Amino acid sequence: MDYYLISATAGDRSPAGLLVEEFVLCDDYTAAGIDGAEWVAEIGAWSASAELSRAIRADTELRSRVTPVSRQEAVRAFKVLGGGGLPEEAGLRTLFQERRALPTTAPLHLGNGSAKARRYRILFAGELGETGLANASTALRLEPTGDPRVVGTASASAGGHGFSWELRRIGAGIAWCVDVTARLGSGPITALGALLHHHRQAVREQGLIPVTVERFA
Template identity: 80%
Template sequence: MDYYLIAGTAGDRSPAGLLVEEFVLCDDYTAAGIDGAEWRPDTRAWSASAELSRAIRADLALRGRVTPVGRQDACAAFARLGGGDLPEEDGLRFLFQERRSLPASAPLNLGSRSGARRYRILFAGELGADGLEKALKALRLEPTDDPRVVGKASTSTGGHGFTWELRRIGAGIAWCVDVTARLGSGPVTALGALLHHHRQAIRDQGLIPVTVERFA
């Protein structure tokens, strides 16, 4: 699960609310939607969060008030806000009231004859210099000659071959990790684990994951 602290104003270190989200994935690990719930101290109750989920990805001003955190920090903030003990994740799933559906379509045929799958993990936000350095390290990226690509890496595991690239989309608009997977005979769960790791590695640098798309 993903946790976000929502401040009352930009730059305020004291959270005014908590958002809990979980991506809903299809069998091929693309994102079908986002489940979630919002908790605010003024109501002392959990509520539907689909609109907030959309807004933190589309509204630059609101995104300046959002801090992605891990569960430990979320638990501490929830207690400070007067919520007591944050429910375990199985319990939080019972609080999800509304799913934010994500656009879905069949993978495009881009003319590849290799049988490779191509994914894009899209993020809202901007990486500062420190965040970019940490992202390069977390994804084990090497520089490329392509000015559109910040770094590239590859690995083989479970009989599969994976290559991924970190790209900036516009100035201060968005980032993405593009993953090419050449699946072998091993369990396809290795693909899901890699996509999850890369999504969390960039989220740890303060960006907000938007979706996981498949292009081929």
């Protein structure tokens, strides 16, 4: 699960609310939707979060008041917000009231390359500062490319499959993505899911907000 602290003003680290989210994934690990719940300190209760989930990805001003945090940080903040003990993840799932559906399309098959090669894009909203960019590059084990649009690339083998990926700027740095190419072998497909999850969390930890996981091929 992903946890976000919502503050009253930009730069204020004192939480005014807590957002809990969980991506709903298809069998091929693309994102079909986002489940979630919002703790509103003013009313001391959980509420539906689909609109807030959409807004933190679309509204730059609101996003400046959102901080991605770990579960441990969320536990501490929840106590400060008067909620007491934060439920375990199974309990939090019972609080999800409304799913925010994400657009899904069938991947393109262009008739070239390996039939077992898949191409994914993990899309993020937000801006990466110098420190965040350095940390993301380290976590993703990137090698510089010299291309201003592509921060770096890397590759690895896991579970009998071959993977390569790159971190890209979109626009003037207002959005980012990790593009992953998976050349599937005979091993369990769960290795692909684990890699996509790791990369999504590695970039999220630097302050960006995951938007979706798409598949192009």
